[in-house]
Amino acid sequence: MTATLTPATHRASLAIGSERNARRVVDLMTESFFEAQAVIAAFEGPGGRWHITVHFAEPPDQTSIRELVGIAAGDEVAQAIAFDTVEARDWVRTTLDQLVPVRAGRFTVHGRHDRAKVAPNQLGIEIEAALAFGTGHHGTTRGCLELLDDVLKAYRPRRVLDLGTGTGVLAIAAAKALRIGLLASDIDPLSVRVARDNARLNGVGDLVTTIRATGFSAPQFARRGPFDLVLANILANPLRQMATPMAKHLAPSALVILSGLLPPQAQSVIAAHRSRGLVLERHIQVEGWSSLLMRHVD
Known part of the structure; x- marks a missing residue:
C-alpha cells in the first residue's frame, strides 16, 4: 500500500469504560461514513477503558458526531469528545494496519499485511487496508x-x-x-x-x-x-x-x-x-x- 499523505486530518477522540458501548460507537460510525470520509480505530487502554479515534478527511459536523455517539454510549460520553486537527501523516496506514485478521467460521477477513496469518484450512478474504x-x-x-x-x-x-x-x-x-x-x-x-x-x-x-x-x-x-x-x-x-x-x-x-x-x-x-x-x-x-x-x- 502506498503512502496516503494529506495536508491535515481532523480528529475526534473519546474514551469509554464499556467495551460493548465502544463497539457500538465504532459500528455506528462505520455505518454512517464511507471509507473515504473517515478512518476509525479503537484500542483497549489501561484499566479496561477503550480509546476511540476517528480521523476525518474534512472537518466533521461536531454536533452530528456527538448525537451519533450519544445514541451508542450516552450523552456524558458524547459531550466529552475532543476535536482537534492532526498534521500531515499516512493516517490510513497508521490506524488500519493495526487491524488483526477476523475469523468467522471457515472464513478469515484480513488485510494485505496479514496474508501469512490465514490458516491453511481457512478461506482468506483480503480487503485493502483503506477499505477494511x-x-x-x-x-x-x-x-x-x-x-x-x-x-x-x-x-x-x-x-x-x-x-x-x-x-x-x-x-x-x-x-x-x-x-x-x-x-x-x-x-x-x-x-x-x-x-x-x-x-x-x-x-x-x-x-x-x-x-x-x-x-x-x-x-x-x-x-x-x-x-x-x-x-x-x-x-x-x-x-x-x-x-x-x-x-x-x-x-x-x-x-x-x-x-x-x-x-x-x-x-x-x-x-x-x-x-x-x-x-x-x-x-x-x-x-x-x-x-x-x-x-x-x-
Whole structure:
C-alpha cells in the first residue's frame, strides 16, 4: 500500500469504560461514513477503558458526531469528545494496519499485511487496508459470515445473490466456498467498483458479477433468479421495505441471511418477511448486532 499523505486530518477522540458501548460507537460510525470520509480505530487502554479515534478527511459536523455517539454510549460520553486537527501523516496506514485478521467460521477477513496469518484450512478474504472497516471487523458482517458457513455445511445453492454488497465480502466468501457464479448488487456506484476490484483481488472476479441497482429493479435479478440463497447485510428499514420484492425472486425453500439491524429491530424485520412466506430458522447476535437466517416456505 502506498503512502496516503494529506495536508491535515481532523480528529475526534473519546474514551469509554464499556467495551460493548465502544463497539457500538465504532459500528455506528462505520455505518454512517464511507471509507473515504473517515478512518476509525479503537484500542483497549489501561484499566479496561477503550480509546476511540476517528480521523476525518474534512472537518466533521461536531454536533452530528456527538448525537451519533450519544445514541451508542450516552450523552456524558458524547459531550466529552475532543476535536482537534492532526498534521500531515499516512493516517490510513497508521490506524488500519493495526487491524488483526477476523475469523468467522471457515472464513478469515484480513488485510494485505496479514496474508501469512490465514490458516491453511481457512478461506482468506483480503480487503485493502483503506477499505477494511465495515467488512469482517463489523458485527453484522461477522454474523452473516458465520451463518453462511453453517448454511454451506449442509446446503449447496446454485443461484446466489449478495444484495447491498458494499465491499463485496459476502459475495467473495460465497464464491470462494461454492466456486459458482453469483450476482452482487449495490445502490452506490463506488461500492460496486470496490466490490468488483476486491473480487478480482481475491481471485473470484470471473465468478462475481457486480451491478448497480436500487432494490430489485434491475433486469439482471429476473434473469439470474429465482435465487436459492440471498445475503442482505443492509439496514432494518430497507430490509422491511424490500421483503415483498425479495420474496418474488426466491426459489422454493430458498434461504435468506439478513443483517444490519440492532436486536430491538429484529422482530419487525422477521414479521415483515414472515408475512411474505419466510420463517425464521436462526437468530444470532454478534457484538450487539442481529443476523437472521430465514427460509422461504411458499
